[in-house]
Amino acid sequence: MTDSDLPAHETPLKDPGIDFSMVLASAVHDMKNSLGMLLNSLDELRHDNENTLGGSNQFNMLQYEAERMHNDLVQLLGIYRLGENNLSAHIEEHFVPDFLSEHMARHTPLLEGLGIECTIDADNINGFFDADLLTGVLNNTINNAIRYTKSKIRLTAREQDGYLVIGVEDDGKGYPASMQLSGTLTFKSLDFNSGSTSLGLFFASSVAKLHSEGTSTGSIKLHNGGEFGGGVFEIWLP
Known part of the structure; x- marks a missing residue:
C-alpha cells in the first residue's frame, strides 16, 4: 500500500519547513526556565521550613535532582548554540575569591542539608x-562532586604558568583511569552507546576553548589527588 492508497484521514503529514533542532532548543529553553523557578521555590520552601526540611533526605534528593536536570538543560542549550556557531565568551575581569564565594552560596543550603562540608581555598587574584559560562561549568562539576563525595568538597583557585586554574575537589573514590584527561574534548570523541556521554565534560571543554589569549587556549584536566585524595576537576583559563 502506498501513501496515495490511504484514506484521507490517514495520509501522513509532512512539513519539510520544520526545523526540529530549533523546536527542541525552544522546548529545552522553556524547561530550563521552569526548573529555575522550581529551584527558587525549593530554596524558599527550605528557608521557611528549615527545622523540618533541612535534614529531609527526600527533600534534599528532590533539590539535587532538580539542580542536576537544570544543569543538563543549560549544557544542552550551550552545545546547541555551539553547533550553530552562536556561542561566544563575553570576557570581563572578576575578583576570583568573591566569584567563588557568591557561586558557592547558592549551593550551601543543599550541601548543609546533605551534611557535606565545603571550603574555598582561592588566592587573592583577578x-x-x-x-x-563558567557558572554553568562549576554548577555541573559541583553537582557531580555532590554525587560522588563522601563528605567534603573544596573549591580552589590559583595562577600557574600564565593560567587561572579553578578546581573542584572531593573526597570520593576519584576518577577512573578511562576518564582522566588533560586537554580538550571533541564531540566525535563522545560515546553515545556506553550510557555515559560525558556531555558535561564536553561543555566544560568547549567553554574553556572559548577563552584564549594570543596562542594560549583554555582546557580542562581531570585527575585524582588534591587535598582529599579524591577526584580533581580543573579548568585552565589563559
Whole structure:
C-alpha cells in the first residue's frame, strides 16, 4: 500500500519547513526556565521550613535532582548554540575569591542539608572570563562532586604558568583511569552507546576553548589527588 492508497484521514503529514533542532532548543529553553523557578521555590520552601526540611533526605534528593536536570538543560542549550556557531565568551575581569564565594552560596543550603562540608581555598587574584559560562561549568562539576563525595568538597583557585586554574575537589573514590584527561574534548570523541556521554565534560571543554589569549587556549584536566585524595576537576583559563 502506498501513501496515495490511504484514506484521507490517514495520509501522513509532512512539513519539510520544520526545523526540529530549533523546536527542541525552544522546548529545552522553556524547561530550563521552569526548573529555575522550581529551584527558587525549593530554596524558599527550605528557608521557611528549615527545622523540618533541612535534614529531609527526600527533600534534599528532590533539590539535587532538580539542580542536576537544570544543569543538563543549560549544557544542552550551550552545545546547541555551539553547533550553530552562536556561542561566544563575553570576557570581563572578576575578583576570583568573591566569584567563588557568591557561586558557592547558592549551593550551601543543599550541601548543609546533605551534611557535606565545603571550603574555598582561592588566592587573592583577578581573572578574565565569562562568568555565566563558567557558572554553568562549576554548577555541573559541583553537582557531580555532590554525587560522588563522601563528605567534603573544596573549591580552589590559583595562577600557574600564565593560567587561572579553578578546581573542584572531593573526597570520593576519584576518577577512573578511562576518564582522566588533560586537554580538550571533541564531540566525535563522545560515546553515545556506553550510557555515559560525558556531555558535561564536553561543555566544560568547549567553554574553556572559548577563552584564549594570543596562542594560549583554555582546557580542562581531570585527575585524582588534591587535598582529599579524591577526584580533581580543573579548568585552565589563559
